[in-house]
Amino acid sequence: MTTSDITIKFNNSSIDLDVCFPLPTRGISGLFGPSGSGKTTLIRCLAGLEKSSRAHICIDGNLWQSEDIFLPPHKRRVGLVFQDVRLFDHLNVKGNLLFGYNRTPPSDRKITIEDDMKILALEPLLDKPPEKLSGGEAQRVAIGRALLTSPALLLMDEPLAALGEQHKKEILSYLKKLPKKFGIPILYVSHDFEEMATLSQYIICMENGKIQARGSALEVASQLPHIMDDWAPDNFIEGEICGTKHDQFKLPDGQLITIPPKFPASSPVRITINARDISLLRHPPEHHAGDALLKGRVKEIIKIQDEKNIIKISLAEQDVHVVLGLCGAEKPWLCPGSDVYMMINRIKLVQD
Amino acid sequence: MPDYFIPGLNPLILSLKLAGVTTLLLILVATPLAWWLSQTKNIFKPFFEAIVALPLVLPPTVIGFYMLILLGPEGFIGRSWIGMGGDTLTFSFSGLVIASMVYSLPFVVQPIQNAFEGIGRHVLESAWTLGARPLGAFFSVIIPLSAKGYLTALVLGFAHTLGEFGIVLMVGGNIPDKTRVISIAIYDHVETLDYSYAHMLSAGMLIFSLLLLISVYLINHRWRIRT
Structure with a gap:
C-alpha cells in the first residue's frame, strides 16, 4: 500500500507555511481555509512552482522533493487546475487538450482522449478557440487537459470560485464522477465548506499557514466551532417510495414519513435532511399530523461549544446528526440510550 | 550586375x-x-x-562615430573580429550589419519585450505542469x-534599417556594391543634381515602404477580427 506524505515549511513576506500531513491516495481530499491561510502557497509548493526551503513531498510512493531532491514541475506528474483557467489562447480546445497528453510518455497514460472527452462532454467544443468558450466550458477543458497527463495527483485551486451558480453546479456534477472513473487522487482547494463537504471524504483545514484540523467534514466541523455557524452536515437516509400517491418514504425499520410525490413507487431513494432541519422532542406532540415524525435513539452527544451540540441518533441502523442549540436550560432527557422523536422540517430527495 | 542596366538596382x-x-x-x-x-x-532594469x-x-x-571607433582595427570589436580571422570591419558589409544592429536594436527588442510582458508567468506555469520543459x-x-x-x-x-543613412555614411562609406545602400545613392544623385535618378529611387522607396506598412496593418487587423 503506497502512501502520500507531505511536509512543507515555506516562508516569504506574506505567509509562513508549516504543514505536515498524510494525504489519501484515492478520492477527493479537500483543502479548506479562509483566504490568506496558505492554501494556494501549499498547492504551488506541491506542484513545484515555489521552491520551499524545507520540504519532504512523497506522492503515491514517488519522491518529489526532499532535502537534496527537487523535481521541477514538468517531472512531477502533477495536474494543476487554476481558478483563472489559463487555457492557451493560440491553440483551440483540441490543441489545449493534447498539449499535456502528447508530452506524457505513452506508458504513463492511464486516460484515453475518448474517455476524457466523454466524461467532461468536450466533444462539441473541440474546434473552438478558448475565447469562444463560456466560463464553465473553459474550466471543463482545463480539467480535461490536466487529466490527460494522467497525473499522480490532481490539484485544483478553487476551480469554481470564478463561476456563476449555474456553471458551479454543472462542474460539480462532473467533478464527482472523476475519482471513481479515473482513480486519480484529487486535492481540492476551496474556502466554501459546504462545497467541500459535498465533494470530499477527507478535509484538511488550514489557518495562518498551519493545519488546524483534518478528517471527515463532521470531524473537522466539530473541532472548529466557527464552521458550524454557516454549515451543518447533511444526513443521507436510505429507504424506498411507497403509498398510493407515491408520497410516502419507508425506512428499513418500517417507519413512514410523507414526502413530495416525485418518484415512482418501490424505487430505492436517498433522502437528504440537513442537520439543522430536525428538531428533537421527548414525546410525540398531542396534535400532530404524524407525517413528519421519526423515532430514533440517541447514540452520542458531541459538544461543539457552550450553546451548541451535535446529537448523533441511530435511526433504522443509520446515523443521523442533529445540530442543537441548548438555549440555556439543559435537557436532561437527552442522553445516550434514550429514545427521541425527530420532527423533520425539510427534505431533499435524491435518486441514485 | 552592372548598375547601368537598371539604375539603382544594386x-x-x-x-x-x-x-x-x-x-534576422x-x-x-x-x-x-x-x-x-x-x-x-x-534593480538596474531601468538602466538596461x-x-x-x-x-x-x-x-x-x-552612434556612427562610436561604432567607427569600436569597429576600427584598433577598436574592441574590430580587433576581436580580426583576431577571429575576419577582415577589417570598417567600410565593409559585415561592419554595416553590426552597426545597423545597434541602430535598430530598440525597434526589435521593445515590441518583443512588450509581447512577453503581456503574457505573464502563469501561462508558463500551466505549460510546465502539463509536462513541458522550460525551453x-x-x-x-x-513564442x-x-x-x-x-x-x-x-x-x-x-x-528602420532600410531607411538608415547617417550610420552607413560614417561606418560604411560609399563603396559601390559593398556599402552603397539606397539612401546613400539617393544622396549622391542629389549632390550631382541628377534629380531624375533621385526621384526614381525615392519614389521607389516611398511606395515600397508604404506597401510594407499596409501589409502589416492588414495582417494586424485580420488578427484582431479573428480573436
Whole structure:
C-alpha cells in the first residue's frame, strides 16, 4: 500500500507555511481555509512552482522533493487546475487538450482522449478557440487537459470560485464522477465548506499557514466551532417510495414519513435532511399530523461549544446528526440510550 | 550586375540584403534579451532598458562615430573580429550589419519585450505542469503567443534599417556594391543634381515602404477580427 506524505515549511513576506500531513491516495481530499491561510502557497509548493526551503513531498510512493531532491514541475506528474483557467489562447480546445497528453510518455497514460472527452462532454467544443468558450466550458477543458497527463495527483485551486451558480453546479456534477472513473487522487482547494463537504471524504483545514484540523467534514466541523455557524452536515437516509400517491418514504425499520410525490413507487431513494432541519422532542406532540415524525435513539452527544451540540441518533441502523442549540436550560432527557422523536422540517430527495 | 542596366538596382538589393540580415540576426539577439528584460527583478532594469532605448534618441552620427571607433582595427570589436580571422570591419558589409544592429536594436527588442510582458508567468506555469520543459514551454507557448510582437519587431526592424543613412555614411562609406545602400545613392544623385535618378529611387522607396506598412496593418487587423 503506497502512501502520500507531505511536509512543507515555506516562508516569504506574506505567509509562513508549516504543514505536515498524510494525504489519501484515492478520492477527493479537500483543502479548506479562509483566504490568506496558505492554501494556494501549499498547492504551488506541491506542484513545484515555489521552491520551499524545507520540504519532504512523497506522492503515491514517488519522491518529489526532499532535502537534496527537487523535481521541477514538468517531472512531477502533477495536474494543476487554476481558478483563472489559463487555457492557451493560440491553440483551440483540441490543441489545449493534447498539449499535456502528447508530452506524457505513452506508458504513463492511464486516460484515453475518448474517455476524457466523454466524461467532461468536450466533444462539441473541440474546434473552438478558448475565447469562444463560456466560463464553465473553459474550466471543463482545463480539467480535461490536466487529466490527460494522467497525473499522480490532481490539484485544483478553487476551480469554481470564478463561476456563476449555474456553471458551479454543472462542474460539480462532473467533478464527482472523476475519482471513481479515473482513480486519480484529487486535492481540492476551496474556502466554501459546504462545497467541500459535498465533494470530499477527507478535509484538511488550514489557518495562518498551519493545519488546524483534518478528517471527515463532521470531524473537522466539530473541532472548529466557527464552521458550524454557516454549515451543518447533511444526513443521507436510505429507504424506498411507497403509498398510493407515491408520497410516502419507508425506512428499513418500517417507519413512514410523507414526502413530495416525485418518484415512482418501490424505487430505492436517498433522502437528504440537513442537520439543522430536525428538531428533537421527548414525546410525540398531542396534535400532530404524524407525517413528519421519526423515532430514533440517541447514540452520542458531541459538544461543539457552550450553546451548541451535535446529537448523533441511530435511526433504522443509520446515523443521523442533529445540530442543537441548548438555549440555556439543559435537557436532561437527552442522553445516550434514550429514545427521541425527530420532527423533520425539510427534505431533499435524491435518486441514485 | 552592372548598375547601368537598371539604375539603382544594386543599391536597392544591397539595402534589402542589409535590412534582411540585420533583422534576422537582431531577432536572435533580441529574443533572449527581451525575455530577460521582461522577467528580471534586477534593480538596474531601468538602466538596461535605457541602454537598449538609446539609439532612439541619439543622432545617428553619434552612434556612427562610436561604432567607427569600436569597429576600427584598433577598436574592441574590430580587433576581436580580426583576431577571429575576419577582415577589417570598417567600410565593409559585415561592419554595416553590426552597426545597423545597434541602430535598430530598440525597434526589435521593445515590441518583443512588450509581447512577453503581456503574457505573464502563469501561462508558463500551466505549460510546465502539463509536462513541458522550460525551453520547450518557451517555444511552444511563449513564442506563438508573441507572434504579433514578433511581426511588429520584424517590420519595424526591417523598415528602420532600410531607411538608415547617417550610420552607413560614417561606418560604411560609399563603396559601390559593398556599402552603397539606397539612401546613400539617393544622396549622391542629389549632390550631382541628377534629380531624375533621385526621384526614381525615392519614389521607389516611398511606395515600397508604404506597401510594407499596409501589409502589416492588414495582417494586424485580420488578427484582431479573428480573436
